[in-house]
Amino acid sequence: METLANLMVGFGVAIQPFAMLMMTLGLLLGLLVGVLPGLGGTAGVALLLPLTVLVPKEVAVIFLAAIYWGALFGGVITSVLFAIPGEPWSVALIFDGYPMAKKGKAGVALAAAFLSSFVGIFVAAIFFVAFALPLAMLALKFHAPEMFCIMLLAFSTFVGLGTGDASKTLVSTAFGLILTMVGLDIVTGAPRLTFGSIAWLSGYHFVPVTIGLFGIGEIMIDGEERFTTEIKEIIHAKLGWQDIKEAFQATKKHFGLTGLSAVLGFFVGILPGTGATPASFLGYGIAKQYSKNPERYGEGAIEGILAPQAAANSAGTGALLPMVTLGIPGSPTAAVLLSGLYMWGLWPGPRLFLEEPVFVWGLIASLFLAGAVCLIICLAGTPMLAAIMRVPWGMLTPIIVVACFVGSYVMRNIMFDVWCTLIFGGIGYVMKKLKYPLAPLAVALVLGEMAERFLRQSLIMSDGSLAIFVTRPLSGTFLAIAVCLFLFPVYQLIRAKKQAGGEEAEA
Amino acid sequence: MKKIRQRSSFLLITVLVCASVFLFGEVAEAAWPERPIEFIIMAGTGGGADRYARFLISINTKDKLIDEAILPVNKAGGAGAVAMQYVLSQKGNNHMMMITLNSFLTTPLFQNLPFNYKSFTPLYLVALDNFPLWVHKDAKWKTAMEFIEDAKTRSILVGGTGSKQEDEIVWRTIEAKMGTKPFKYVPYKGGGDVAKALVGKEVEATVNQVSEAGPFYPEFTRPLCVFQEKRLTAEGYENVPTGNEVGIPIEYTMMRGIFGPPGMSDEAVKGFIDLFDKLVQTQMWKDFASKSGLMTDGRTGAEFNKFLDTFNQAHIETMKAAGWLK
Numbered sequence: 001m002e003t004l005a006n007l008m009v010g011f012g013v014a015i016q017p018f019a020m021l022m023m024t025l026g027l028l029l030g031l032l033v034g035v036l037p038g039l040g041g042t043a044g045v046a047l048l049l050p051l052t053v054l055v056p057k058e059v060a061v062i063f064l065a066a067i068y069w070g071a072l073f074g075g076v077i078t079s080v081l082f083a084i085p086g087e088p089w090s091v092a093l094i095f096d097g098y099p100m101a102k103k104g105k106a107g108v109a110l111a112a113a114f115l116s117s118f119v120g121i122f123v124a125a126i127f128f129v130a131f132a133l134p135l136a137m138l139a140l141k142f143h144a145p146e147m148f149c150i151m152l153l154a155f156s157t158f159v160g161l162g163t164g165d166a167s168k169t170l171v172s173t174a175f176g177l178i179l180t181m182v183g184l185d186i187v188t189g190a191p192r193l194t195f196g197s198i199a200w201l202s203g204y205h206f207v208p209v210t211i212g213l214f215g216i217g218e219i220m221i222d223g224e225e226r227f228t229t230e231i232k233e234i235i236h237a238k239l240g241w242q243d244i245k246e247a248f249q250a251t252k253k254h255f256g257l258t259g260l261s262a263v264l265g266f267f268v269g270i271l272p273g274t275g276a277t278p279a280s281f282l283g284y285g286i287a288k289q290y291s292k293n294p295e296r297y298g299e300g301a302i303e304g305i306l307a308p309q310a311a312a313n314s315a316g317t318g319a320l321l322p323m324v325t326l327g328i329p330g331s332p333t334a335a336v337l338l339s340g341l342y343m344w345g346l347w348p349g350p351r352l353f354l355e356e357p358v359f360v361w362g363l364i365a366s367l368f369l370a371g372a373v374c375l376i377i378c379l380a381g382t383p384m385l386a387a388i389m390r391v392p393w394g395m396l397t398p399i400i401v402v403a404c405f406v407g408s409y410v411m412r413n414i415m416f417d418v419w420c421t422l423i424f425g426g427i428g429y430v431m432k433k434l435k436y437p438l439a440p441l442a443v444a445l446v447l448g449e450m451a452e453r454f455l456r457q458s459l460i461m462s463d464g465s466l467a468i469f470v471t472r473p474l475s476g477t478f479l480a481i482a483v484c485l486f487l488f489p490v491y492q493l494i495r496a497k498k499q500a501g502g503e504e505a506e507a
Numbered sequence: 508m509k510k511i512r513q514r515s516s517f518l519l520i521t522v523l524v525c526a527s528v529f530l531f532g533e534v535a536e537a538a539w540p541e542r543p544i545e546f547i548i549m550a551g552t553g554g555g556a557d558r559y560a561r562f563l564i565s566i567n568t569k570d571k572l573i574d575e576a577i578l579p580v581n582k583a584g585g586a587g588a589v590a591m592q593y594v595l596s597q598k599g600n601n602h603m604m605m606i607t608l609n610s611f612l613t614t615p616l617f618q619n620l621p622f623n624y625k626s627f628t629p630l631y632l633v634a635l636d637n638f639p640l641w642v643h644k645d646a647k648w649k650t651a652m653e654f655i656e657d658a659k660t661r662s663i664l665v666g667g668t669g670s671k672q673e674d675e676i677v678w679r680t681i682e683a684k685m686g687t688k689p690f691k692y693v694p695y696k697g698g699g700d701v702a703k704a705l706v707g708k709e710v711e712a713t714v715n716q717v718s719e720a721g722p723f724y725p726e727f728t729r730p731l732c733v734f735q736e737k738r739l740t741a742e743g744y745e746n747v748p749t750g751n752e753v754g755i756p757i758e759y760t761m762m763r764g765i766f767g768p769p770g771m772s773d774e775a776v777k778g779f780i781d782l783f784d785k786l787v788q789t790q791m792w793k794d795f796a797s798k799s800g801l802m803t804d805g806r807t808g809a810e811f812n813k814f815l816d817t818f819n820q821a822h823i824e825t826m827k828a829a830g831w832l833k
Contacts, residue, residue, distance in 0.1 A: 046552045046579070050565035140707030144693070184586060186694055189617065189671035191585075198592050198620070201585025272703045273696065326706065327722040329699040335553025338699070342558060342718075342795060343565045349722025413580055414589060457693050461664060461709075 010361030013058050014369050022063040027374045030070015037084050038407030041071030042332045049340050057344035058359050062366040068333050069370045072316045076113040082400050084215035089276035089312040091210050091442050092284040096304030107243030107386035114378040115251045116258050116306040120313030121371035123262035136325040139270045144457035145468050149478035151451035154278050156485035157285025158443050168436045176444025179204045187456050199416040206445040208408035208417035209424045213438050215404045217428025250302045258306045265311030269318025275331035276316040283311025539778040543576040547605040549590035551583035554697050560606045572785045586614045597768040601775035607764045609673045612819050617671050628767040631783040632806040636761035638677050638714045639730040651732035651753045658687035666701050666710035670694040677714045679829040718799035734759050741800030780807050
């Protein structure tokens with residue numbers, strides 16, 4: 001009851017005209033930074049942070065959070081339309097979103113992504129209101145060994161991701177893992193595989209790499225096709241509300257999957273140090289694992305959009321929970337918002353909830369409002385966005401290429417990343433030609449760094465003994481699930497062979 | 508005739524306008540700063556250095572201490588090496604400054620880089636930040652000495668930010684000076700992760716700054732001592748003894764310093780010093796500094812240089828003792 005009363009206070013703050021105005025402004029800015037590849041929600045929030053000393057703190061936090069929500073929604077647009085990840089967590093959206101757009105269903109794909117974004121935010125907001133403190137305390141129980149097993153779990157859902165040659169999937173994964181090794185060793189602090197270059201000390205960030213692999217690589221393939229065969233210039237993206245209706249129906253049909261992904265995403269999101277990106281991959285992987293016809297994934301399955309996007313947005317929201325309740329930043333964006341608290345004269349920590357209820361509940365209430373407002377803005381814009389696909393290829397491509405390079409630079413402000421995008425564009429092209437799957441590489445690049453960190457932290461704790469993963473109840477459970485998931489494709493393979501063998505024997 | 512007069516007056520006005528634009532334009536141009544200032548942060552968004560930089564910028568946004576904007580630019584990577592290399596490449600740029608951690612000294616030493624602190628223009632030593640010894644509130648140790656005695660019997664699990672950087676230096680110094688068993692040091696990505704590790708009992712002790720670990724005291728954690736000359740001034744920390752008081756003679760601080768690229772003009776150096784003199788006088792900064800238990804410093808020029816020489820030498824000795832340098 002008290003929670004509801006607090007929430008009402010929060011709505012009282014968030015619904016003020018000035019707060020609503022700033023929220024909408026924040027959402028629009030967030031959508032913009034979300035669309036620009038490389039310039040992410042974290043950068044957007046960080047950029048505008050110092051300006052917020054000019055408005056009251058309750059409004060300031062709603063404004064900054066709105067930028068973040070906007071980026072969560074907006075990141076999908078370029079992923080779906082051009083196979084360029086606008087945000088790290090929208091890489092998974094490329095796998096099925098882009099094939100859909102190529103088939104002329106860009107509007108449906110976008111609308112589905114927006115709808116699932118909303119579901120994600122909404123589910124997370126309800127969890128936020130109902131169980132904020134107990135969940136934050138639960139998240140504290142997840143130490144490095146548990147986190148490592150969760151990373152394994154995420155990897156295991158991707159075993160069957162590369163449809164086709166299993167050895168090629170393996171090569172692609174290994175290549176990704178090798179790339180994560182470049183840079184400073186996290187335990188010894190020594191340079192690894194940097195060949196004496198200071199620029200290489202930064203390591204390969206997966207945003208410039210994926211922009212190159214998917215974005216530039218795709219453009220090169222496209223260009224080649226157009227050179228060799230006469231292609232109909234326009235993908236027939238229909239304008240109108242038909243797409244949105246179709247997306248609504250699809251979301252309704254797969255509501256269970258979407259909702260479940262959102263719940264899963266939320267739990268991954270509240271674990272400090274993970275954030276929305278692993279959640280989106282996990283959502284995608286699990287949706288595919290449990291699909292009756294997984295072969296449709298990668299070819300434009302709408303579930304491949306709904307699940308990762310709901311998980312990502314829910315996780316992105318969940319990442320704020322440990323920050324608000326305990327003062328622990330769950331993601332880079334939460335860390336930047338935490339810096340904001342100091343600026344507004346607040347002191348983060350467990351007392352914030354009690355001492356500043358108006359501030360905290362205003363933020364929580366704005367979750368609901370921002371989700372709804374952002375959905376309306378996005379759906380209204382969908383036909384227009386889909387119409388971009390009608391722009392002649394020769395005019396659109398140069399703009400995309402420029403955006404790709406600018407995006408890879410602004411991510412970390414180093415030229416090294418621009419070269420990365422260029423070179424990985426070439427690598428992506430070659431890999432596609434040789435039918436190596438790109439998705440496992442991207443996943444390995446994101447999860448590999450985290451997995452290594454958690455593994456090595458765990459091993460320091462246990463003096464090098466691997467038993468630590470089995471003896472702890474939580475990590476043991478996750479490990480068991482992960483192992484089962486790893487073995488599942490093997491089991492399927494054996495069964496398929498047996499069946500084939502049986503048929504032969506009968507014949 | 509009339510036409511000629513008209514023409515000549517037109518000419519006169521034109522000349523006057525041009526001259527005044529030229530003259531006053533010149534005056535305006537001479538003042539520093541002429542354009543927005545780039546503020547390089549040698550760490551990623553959301554970390555401790557990032558927080559300080561954005562906090563300082565927000566004061567300028569609010570109080571308009573200089574007319575131009577200050578733009579934060581994060582250059583993480585290579586434990587600061589990437590940022591340092593970038594600032595060095597901007598020789599003579601009067602509109603750039605960088606906020607540093609101690610890795611400003613340790614990274615060139617440990618990574619054997621072709622430059623060091625002497626390659627930069629030291630501008631302002633804003634403050635020296637603290638290293639308290641934190642344990643969970645449920646921990647059995649009541650005093651710092653109890654902790655040390657326990658550490659002599661077993662390898663205690665401790666955490667900190669990064670490896671071969673500030674936090675690990677503190678732990679290795681304790682090891683060397685107090686003769687404890689080697690600490691099992693777990694490196695984390697940032698101060699927030701370290702705080703979470705202690706609150707969640709993943710590690711047994713940390714040396715996070717008050718500005719990062721303070722929010723969890725007293726609900727989850729408590730400080731046993733602080734490794735600096737004088738006690739912390741922050742409210743609620745008056746009773747936390749210094750290391751010296753309890754028999755752990757260790758003093759170590761985190762340098763929150765401001766540096767510029769080489770070859771800055773004297774005017775720009777003076778401008779930066781003026782700016783920071785004003786920044787640290789604002790109420791917003793004073794509140795933050797007192798809550799975080801910062802030792803506001805304010806050294807510039809030769810004194811700052813002297814401090815750097817001593818501080819660098821101390822790092823070399825510690826790192827040699829730990830076997831990190833040959």
